[in-house]
Amino acid sequence: MGGVRFRSPSTGRSIRAVLFDTFGTVVDWRTDIASAVAGYAERHRLELDAAAFADRWRDRYQPSMEPIRSGAREFVTLDTLHRENLDAALLESGIDPSDHDAGELDELSRTWHELTPWPDSVPGLTAIRSDYIIGPLSNGNTSLLLDMAKNAGIPWDVIIGSDMNRIYKPHPRAYLHTAQLLGLHPGEVMLAAAHNGDLEAAQAAGLATAFILRRLEHGPHQTTDLAPTGSWDISATGITDLAAQLCAASPG
Structure with missing residues (x-):
């Protein structure tokens, strides 16, 4: 150099x-996550504000890491946290993730790899x-x-x-x-x-x-x-x- x-x-x-x-x-991140959520919601006929859901999903980002930073939880990857946070955001939106195909939710969560x-x-x-x-x-x-x-x-x-x-x-x-x-x-x-x-x-x-x-x-x-x-x-x-x-x- x-x-x-x-x-x-x-x-x-x-x-x-x-x-x-x-x-x-x-x-x-917000534009691509909202777009992916909107596509998922349309395919499954879900009433969702995609941008608000993207914000809700992201809002769980730092809180989900705090138990790891404090030593209360063993380290897990951000992929794991994103997937857990997706389920939590769905529940918060009145949607039971257990009613949805886990593989499809995994794929939705992988949107974070493609920003x-x-x-x-x-x-x-x-x-x-x-x-x-x-x-x-x-x-x-x-x-x-x-x-x-x-x-x-x-x-x-x-x-x-x-x-x-x-x-x-x-x-x-x-x-x-x-x-x-x-x-x-x-x-x-x-x-x-x-x-x-x-x-x-x-x-x-x-x-x-x-x-x-x-x-x-x-x-x-x-x-x-x-x-x-x-x-x-x-x-x-x-x-x-x-x-x-x-x-x-x-x-x-």
């Missing part, structure tokens, strides 16, 4: 790897990759992230899934073990994310940070993460903007 690398004001180190939160930052990148994601990642190691720093398991990358043409150099760290963000080990697996000091790793809470945890673990604005991650009425709330190293309007700012780095 050539070129001048960005020197992080917060860590005092030159960045060697730029890693990305994936759901919401790199890919548009579409935001329009700027692939060109921005391709540009960043010329000078930095890039990969996901995600709660997704390795097979999920691999399928997503192959399906969407996401040009990762490396994929370290949560099943390799055996813990979920924002637990510090999720950030620190990823850096360790790359053979890097935490301060040489930058997390880019659309979620201020993720960046706060990464910064506390010693990583550099970049905020990526995604105004529509949660739909047109989004009220959270519309601006950076911390002293992150970079604030960008998208991944191509992040690439431009990294490429404009001057020698430290």
Whole structure:
């Protein structure tokens, strides 16, 4: 890798790897999940607001990980949690999942493997990759992230899934073990994310940070993460903007 690398004001180190939160930052989960739910509902003649159901399914994401982060539950993959959360969201919607074919529900849950990148994601990642190691720093398991990358043409150099760290963000080990697996000091790793809470945890673990604005991650009425709330190293309007700012780095 050539070129001048960005020197992080917060860590005092030159960045060697730029890693990305994936759901919401790199890919548009809500549009694809709502579309898949709408198709399922139409086939089975279910009265469902697909977008609201997608939100309900996603709302269970962080709470379902908390018993694992706390040690109350052994680690299971995000695929397992997504499938469990689908059943719970169906029940919450007045639909008994036991009345539906388990294989079809498994297939619906696999939609999380096939999400579409935001329009700027692939060109921005391709540009960043010329000078930095890039990969996901995600709660997704390795097979999920691999399928997503192959399906969407996401040009990762490396994929370290949560099943390799055996813990979920924002637990510090999720950030620190990823850096360790790359053979890097935490301060040489930058997390880019659309979620201020993720960046706060990464910064506390010693990583550099970049905020990526995604105004529509949660739909047109989004009220959270519309601006950076911390002293992150970079604030960008998208991944191509992040690439431009990294490429404009001057020698430290």
